[in-house]
Amino acid sequence: MILLGLSNETVALYPVLLGDIFTKVRNAFLNKTDSQLIFQNAHDTVIWAEPDLLADLIINLVRNGFQSSPEDNQVRVSFEKSDVVYCSIKVSDRGRGISEEDIIHIEEPFFRVEKSRAKVSGGTGLGLTLCAQIAEFHNTKLDFLSKPGYGTDVSIRLRLYSADDEVLSCV
Numbered sequence: 001m002i003l004l005g006l007s008n009e010t011v012a013l014y015p016v017l018l019g020d021i022f023t024k025v026r027n028a029f030l031n032k033t034d035s036q037l038i039f040q041n042a043h044d045t046v047i048w049a050e051p052d053l054l055a056d057l058i059i060n061l062v063r064n065g066f067q068s069s070p071e072d073n074q075v076r077v078s079f080e081k082s083d084v085v086y087c088s089i090k091v092s093d094r095g096r097g098i099s100e101e102d103i104i105h106i107e108e109p110f111f112r113v114e115k116s117r118a119k120v121s122g123g124t125g126l127g128l129t130l131c132a133q134i135a136e137f138h139n140t141k142l143d144f145l146s147k148p149g150y151g152t153d154v155s156i157r158l159r160l161y162s163a164d165d166e167v168l169s170c171v
């Protein structure tokens with residue numbers, strides 16, 4: 001839980017190829033096939049990020065997606081350029097979903113939806129607390145869209161790198 005000791009000032013963001021982040025995430029799930037864990041092709045999309053932290057965030061979301069789903073279900077990692085400035089990365093599962101009243105608390109430390117089940121699976125309830133903190137380091141937040149019984153989408157909106165950014169940083 002070393003991350004909880006970091007302050008905003010200690011995290012620098014760099015222009016990073018989104019595809020490189022997706023590769024880090026893919027390498028964390030070598031036990032999953034390409035039809036279980038599906039990535040949209042990121043091509044040459046470049047975002048502002050701290051690559052290891054952002055990869056950890058997505059890994060946590062993907063892990064939650066698999067943990068909430070039946071054995072052979074898929075988890076998808078996709079992205080959308082909402083405009084010329086931002087890009088949303090989305091992790092989608094078709095698992096058990098999260099109720100509206102649980103979503104309100106889901107980023108709280110040690111919060112677990114199914115207390116008895118979580119005890120067996122050994123979850124700490126800290127995964128999404130860390131994800132929320134990593135999102136904050138990227139000046140953004142997590143967005144949850146979920147329907148119990150149907151699945152969950154978790155999105156994070158990040159700034160796209162553009163040539164203008166370079167000009168700005170030279171001024």
Ligand SMILES: Nc1ncnc2c1ncn2[C@@H]1O[C@H](COP(=O)(O)OP(=O)(O)O)[C@@H](O)[C@H]1O
Pocket residue numbers: 064065068093095096097098106111112113114118122123124125126127128129152
């Ligand atoms: N995609 C999801 N679908 C259903 N439940 C989820 C999802 N993501 C998180 N949860 C639930 O929210 C709670 C908090 O998640 P998290 O902070 O990741 O806990 P942990 O660190 O124990 O994995 C857990 O009970 C988890 O099962």
Ligand SMILES: [Mg+2]
Pocket residue numbers: 060063064123127128
């Ligand atoms: Mg988790």
